[in-house]
Amino acid sequence: MGSLTPTTWIAMVMLGGAAGCLLRHLFYVLIDRKANTNWPLGTLSVNIIGSFAIGLLFGLHQANVIGDYANVLLVGGACGAYTTFSSFCADEIRLIRNGRHWTAVAVLMITLPGCIAMSGLGLTLVTHFID
Amino acid sequence: MTSPSPPPSTSLPLDAALKRDLQPDVLILIMIGGALGALLRELFALWFTGAANTAFPWGILIANLSGAFLLGLFATWIDGLIQHHLFRPFWEIGFVRSFTTMSTLSLQSIVLIEAGAWTVFAPYLAISVTGGLFLFWLGERLGLSIAKEAVGETDRTRVEEEL
Numbered sequence: 001m002g003s004l005t006p007t008t009w010i011a012m013v014m015l016g017g018a019a020g021c022l023l024r025h026l027f028y029v030l031i032d033r034k035a036n037t038n039w040p041l042g043t044l045s046v047n048i049i050g051s052f053a054i055g056l057l058f059g060l061h062q063a064n065v066i067g068d069y070a071n072v073l074l075v076g077g078a079c080g081a082y083t084t085f086s087s088f089c090a091d092e093i094r095l096i097r098n099g100r101h102w103t104a105v106a107v108l109m110i111t112l113p114g115c116i117a118m119s120g121l122g123l124t125l126v127t128h129f130i131d
Numbered sequence: 132m133t134s135p136s137p138p139p140s141t142s143l144p145l146d147a148a149l150k151r152d153l154q155p156d157v158l159i160l161i162m163i164g165g166a167l168g169a170l171l172r173e174l175f176a177l178w179f180t181g182a183a184n185t186a187f188p189w190g191i192l193i194a195n196l197s198g199a200f201l202l203g204l205f206a207t208w209i210d211g212l213i214q215h216h217l218f219r220p221f222w223e224i225g226f227v228r229s230f231t232t233m234s235t236l237s238l239q240s241i242v243l244i245e246a247g248a249w250t251v252f253a254p255y256l257a258i259s260v261t262g263g264l265f266l267f268w269l270g271e272r273l274g275l276s277i278a279k280e281a282v283g284e285t286d287r288t289r290v291e292e293e294l
Contacts, residue, residue, distance in 0.1 A: 021165020081229035
């Protein structure tokens with residue numbers, strides 16, 4: 001919880017969660033309705049973007065650029081809620097069931113290494129430019 | 132697939148679907164669900180994960196795996212029982228998708244890799260992915276078999292086509 005009291009911690013997580021979740025929904029509406037493709041681009045892009053953002057924010061908090069309030073609000077709350085693991089699982093199983101095995105493999109290979117690398121990139125950018 | 136009447140979500144014209152997804156009541160329920168999902172996830176992380184930065188991330192693992200299972204179970208069973216138009220925004224888009232997270236998993240992976248804690252990172256990632264995929268599938272199977280027992284013969288084909 002850092003320096004936060006339990007009440008403010010709960011409030012920050014919930015505020016961040018509500019904001020991240022709303023942003024994700026708006027992003028899905030934008031991507032999945034506009035992009036004419038069978039690829040689960042909505043889930044893929046929110047996960048990649050959110051993983052980059054969480055790396056940046058984690059680095060900024062470690063460098064004391066943002067405080068504990070912003071950390072709980074943005075890292076655990078907003079980024080956590082903006083990205084989603086359950087939809088990734090749902091997308092994969094639906095692709096496999098529809099016989100689109102290669103798309104499922106490609107989405108898996110892009111999502112996991114991609115998200116981890118994006119978090120690392122965000123963190124590296126911060127440490128590179130701030131230190 | 133070969134369904135003669137596609138499910139309502141895709142049969143709506145684009146503008147109507149957009150309008151439905153951007154209704155104020157839908158957006159508010161999504162935010163409430165998201166706030167609760169994020170809170171429960173962070174509480175799990177607080178309760179089940181040790182303080183050290185190389186501790187095994189049990190909290191997020193439990194959240195992600197149980198969320199995947201619940202999503203599969205509800206998609207094939209409960210969603211069919213509760214027809215209210217605000218249930219899916221609140222429960223699925225709001226709660227479950229916020230309860231589970233990919234960004235925290237990525238960040239934890241980076242922290243574990245940087246600390247050289249490969250024996251924590253490797254099983255964490257492997258269990259997350261294989262477990263999440265398996266539990267979503269299991270949730271769907273279970274939900275489908277419960278739904279099949281509850282509905283008549285004519286509805287059974289509809290349930291199967293929705294998959």
